[in-house]
């Protein structure tokens with residue numbers, strides 16, 4: 001099948017997105033016509049997809065009902081997400097409009113797990129602050145006291161690909177691992193010496209809590225005032241999953257009171273206006289984000305846990321493979337229908 005006539009419109013692209021997708025697209029098994037747009041997919045920019053059969057959005061693109069309806073009217077047949085999470089896609093509307101949705105379920109769980117561990121070690125030992133202090137010729141270590149991870153309890157919420165990769169990394173630290181997941185994995189639990197416990201138990205006993213579950217309607221604000229109160233005093237909270245899992249105002253109250261001693265956040269509930277962009281020439285209008293970045297014991301990063309060479313290669317490969325697969329299956333289905341109707345008309349003749 002020739003793919004050169006299939007047009008894919010990629011939104012929210014950066015130079016690195018383009019580089020990896022172009023490299024992957026040079027393979028003889030792909031060869032699509034790809035347009036790259038820096039703009040996010042929104043109701044205003046959706047017109048840019050005119051003439052494309054496929055759109056390739058990223059995590060913060062708008063895939064609400066009105067945008068999807070516009071894509072449907074323009075003849076788009078496939079939304080090929082360049083990310084794992086699908087929480088931002090109105091799947092019902094896509095189905096109604098006859099648009100299929102595919103995503104990249106796993107491109108490098110290790111990338112996100114390693115980054116999460118990086119946040120934990122940096123926050124615990126104040127490495128981010130030491131870096132700045134020494135550059136100012138201040139060699140004091142006051143205020144930088146951390147704790148040994150050995151002997152502490154780490155609670156992992158969500159033990160899918162990333163949660164388990166994080167648990168594997170923790171094996172060398174001598175920590176006790178508690179886990180919560182509505183679909184537990186007993187084999188992994190045994191191998192990793194990890195105990196599944198009820199969520200409240202995990203909250204009560206963990207010194208470190210790390211979120212690795214997807215955002216669903218049921219777990220919006222999984223971390224809020226009521227659940228923070230159930231946690232140990234001085235808990236460290238890590239979120240490299242999705243911003244809306246945490247009620248940020250309640251987190252800020254927890255940080256102010258000292259209930260939460262450290263927070264490592266690679267995602268933020270209102271990140272779409274800021275993350276991935278250079279906003280250094282203007283003030284932050286979001287007071288909650290601005291307040292978060294004032295805490296020395298909080299690291300906010302701009303949704304970069306996935307950002308490794310290996311992950312970008314895999315995202316590009318998988319995205320193009322998803323598109324190719326969609327059109328190959330469509331071709332196969334057409335052939336099968338054609339054979340069926342040819343067979344039926346033969347039966348009618350004889």
Ligand code: NAI
Pocket residue numbers: 084085105106109112157158159160161162163180181182183212213214215216218219240241242266267303304305306307
């Ligand atoms: P996965 O689908 O392999 O695992 C998710 C696990 O969470 C499943 O075992 C599921 O049963 C469990 N789960 C669902 N609801 C839960 C709840 N309320 N409480 C506890 N567990 C629950 O997903 P994977 O690949 O491990 O990714 C996890 C999340 O990480 C993604 O949904 C995405 O939001 C986030 N992510 C973040 C990235 C970043 O760059 N910061 C990059 C990639 C993914």
